[in-house]
Amino acid sequence: DAGRLGLTGLCLPRDVGGGGLGALDTALCLEAFGRGCADTGLAFAVAAHLLACAVPVRDFGSRKARDELLAALAAGELIAANAMTEDGAGSDVSAMLTTARRSGSGFVLDGEKSWASNAPVADVVVTYAVTDPEAGFLGVSAFALPSGLPGVRLGAPLPKLGLAGCLAGRVRFEDCPVPEEYLLGDEGQGSAVFQHSMAWERACLFAIYLGMMRRQLRLVVEHASHRRQFGRRIGDFQGVSHKIVEMRRRLESAQLLLYRACWLLDEARNHVAASALSKIAVSEAAVANSTDAVQILGASGYLSGGVGDQLRDSIPSTLFSGTSEIQRELIAKDLGL
Structure with missing residues (x-):
C-alpha cells in the first residue's frame, strides 16, 4: 500500500503525516518506487496525486482546505486528480473554456476537463477555471474541491495504450457550487499555481x-x-x-x-x-x-x-x-x- 509506505506524502509536511522531504529526496524515493514496482502506472498515479495535486494544496490551500484535505492526501486516504487539460486546451492553456463565476461567498464552476489522471476514483479534484476572461494569464483561478460536491461528474476510465495502473478520465462541472475555502491562492493566481505544481511534477515525477x-x-x-x-x-x-x-x-x-x-x-x-x-x-x-x-x-x-x-x-x-x-x-x- 503506497499510503502505508509514505509514498503518497513524501514531500508533504511532517505535521500532517508527510515525509517533509525536498524535491531531490522525493525524486530518489520515487526512483526507488519505479525500480521496485512492476506497475509503472501505479507509480505514476501516486506521483501525479502527490506532485500535481497535494503540492498545490500544501503551498496555496486555505487553512480550512489544508486541515480538511492535506493529512488524508498524505496518508493516501483521499485520492486526488489533476484536471487541467481540455479538448481544446492542452499545450495552449490560454484556450481553456471552463469558467468559475462569483456567486455569493464562493464560485460556480462550469466546463469539462478531458484528461485527468486518477479522475475515475478521485475524492479530490484540483482544477483550473477562467474567472476573468479579459485578464489573460491573471484571469485563471485554481481550486481543490471534493469530488462529492453537487455538479461534479467523474467520467469512466479512458481506454489508454499504457499506464493501466493509473485510471484517467473526464471531469465535468455543471453549475457546481464551490465554497471560497477551496480556492487555491488568490483569485487570478491559478496560472502561477499550475506552474508551481508543474515545476514539482517535471522535476520529480x-x-x-x-x-x-x-x-x-x-x-x-x-x-x-x-x-x-x-x-x-x-x-x-x-x-x-x-x-x-x-x-x-x-x-x-x-x-x-x-x-x-x-x-x-x-x-x-x-x-x-x-x-x-x-x-x-x-x-x-x-x-x-x-x-x-x-x-x-x-x-x-x-x-x-x-x-x-x-x-x-x-x-x-x-x-x-x-x-x-x-x-x-x-x-x-x-x-x-
Whole structure:
C-alpha cells in the first residue's frame, strides 16, 4: 500500500503525516518506487496525486482546505486528480473554456476537463477555471474541491495504450457550487499555481522512469548474458552489447539532469530550463531504451508484461507534463532565442 509506505506524502509536511522531504529526496524515493514496482502506472498515479495535486494544496490551500484535505492526501486516504487539460486546451492553456463565476461567498464552476489522471476514483479534484476572461494569464483561478460536491461528474476510465495502473478520465462541472475555502491562492493566481505544481511534477515525477529503466537494464543484461545463438551468448555480439551500453548512457545522463533539476528547485534557483532538459532526457530515454529492450529480448519482448508493458508505459511520457516540443520551446527561450 503506497499510503502505508509514505509514498503518497513524501514531500508533504511532517505535521500532517508527510515525509517533509525536498524535491531531490522525493525524486530518489520515487526512483526507488519505479525500480521496485512492476506497475509503472501505479507509480505514476501516486506521483501525479502527490506532485500535481497535494503540492498545490500544501503551498496555496486555505487553512480550512489544508486541515480538511492535506493529512488524508498524505496518508493516501483521499485520492486526488489533476484536471487541467481540455479538448481544446492542452499545450495552449490560454484556450481553456471552463469558467468559475462569483456567486455569493464562493464560485460556480462550469466546463469539462478531458484528461485527468486518477479522475475515475478521485475524492479530490484540483482544477483550473477562467474567472476573468479579459485578464489573460491573471484571469485563471485554481481550486481543490471534493469530488462529492453537487455538479461534479467523474467520467469512466479512458481506454489508454499504457499506464493501466493509473485510471484517467473526464471531469465535468455543471453549475457546481464551490465554497471560497477551496480556492487555491488568490483569485487570478491559478496560472502561477499550475506552474508551481508543474515545476514539482517535471522535476520529480520522471524519477519513476529512471527506476523503471534501471530495472529494465538489469533484465536486459541478464538476458544477454544467458541467451545463446550461433553457439555464443548474444551479449558477445557488438550489435547487442553496444545497444545495451547506449541504454546505460541514456539512463545515467538523464539521471544526472533530473537530480540537477531537483537540486535547483530545492535551492530556489532558476530551474525552468533544467527541468525541461531533464524532462526531455528522461522521457525520450525511456522510449528509446524500451524499444531497444524489446529488440534485444526478441519475441519474448513483444509479449504483454515485462518490457512490452514498459514500452507502452513510456510512450505517453513525452506528452504529459508538457510535450517534448513545449520543453524545447522553454529551453530555446532560456537561450534567448
